[in-house]
Amino acid sequence: MTFWHERWKTEQIGWHRDSFNDMLTKHWGNINAVKGCEVLVPLCGKSLDMVWLANQGNNVIGMEFVSDAIQAFFKENRLNPLTTVNRNYTQHQSKPFTILEGDIFELESNVVQADAWYDRAAMVAIEPSLRKAYVDQLRKATKNDAVGLMITYTNPQQGMDGPPYSLTDEDVAKLFSEGFEWKCLEKISLDPPNESDPNSPTSTVFEIRRAPRIT
Template sequence: MQANFWHQKWEKNQIGFHLPAANPLLVKHFFALNLKQGSRIFLPLCGKSLDIAWLLAQGYQIAGAELSAIAIEDLFRSLNLTPKITQKNTITHYSAPDIDLFVGDIFDVTPSMLGKVDVIYDRAALVALPVEMRKKYSDHLIKLTQLAPQLLICFEYDESLHAGPPFSVGADEVKTHYQARYDLTLLASEPVEGGLKGTCPATEHVWLLKPFDSVVNAA
């Protein structure tokens, strides 16, 4: 899947994946991460998600990566913030108090650019990528964030009934990408009301991923 696919979606405002409110599964399960206020949360492929406004309101700092400048400019307008904009190689960095967003190819974002993050919230990234890109993405995410814990939300459905994105990512695939480095806990599985884009039944799974070192230290 090429970058042009997503640029065209934003240019044509074909953003059915954009929710009109903070994700209810985030609101319900985020505190399983047991984060301190002021912790820095990374949202890969964040778009202009209203989850960002919700997390800022809870007292967290936000970092995000997004391909579309249109999405990020819309986001800052919605937050009534004027960002400082700087260029770092192929990545455009939009920043304001408590928020750093990196526009460009997420694979061009480096750990030194991103800085330290305390946790990853992946609602729309892993499921947005075709199967041939997901291993590269999960490996990059681990290196980029120094193995930060994750709250991961995935869709699962019969892909013969719907052509993604979002793509179906089941438990076996989550384990393939992450079980070597993380302790995986399935927090919830809930049916998607009305089905996926109204085309087929689907389930959303909420995963908590904790690095093995943190699990041992907490024991």
């Protein structure tokens, strides 16, 4: 976590985009999320994608542990949030936005029960050893029939150094094998001139839906 706090403090936030994500605007309608639902955005930073989701009529619930990122989001969008301190998190709210400040892995299951979720860079930002715990938290923070849109990053030439950490399609299949159904919506090359090279980096867009556990 120190890494991310330092990055925000020194404004070394190259992952942040000053526009809406193309894959979000292209595929959100394809996952059939109910309009006007609660959308969870884990490790949201100050992402403008939250604004796009709100513009579709949704209530957006972000999760973030870096205070600087949260303050930047509300300031840059000219919002004055109401802040409430709770036991394991601090809530910042200016409808339709609610951002919960704290450790995502310590959030209790009854705090959020979202209808949908969006992950552009959350799972690839955390260490691989924490991925299973992240999926467990998604399960706790979403309703039984919730649906998600996840955008991954894969670099076959990357070792464990990160973030971002390479997340393969096989990793996704394994991590979401219990209690979820998933399908690939699109796979794109991040290095178009060399897209035929199997070692070139790619990004995959997944629809991931909560499903009954098999017992």
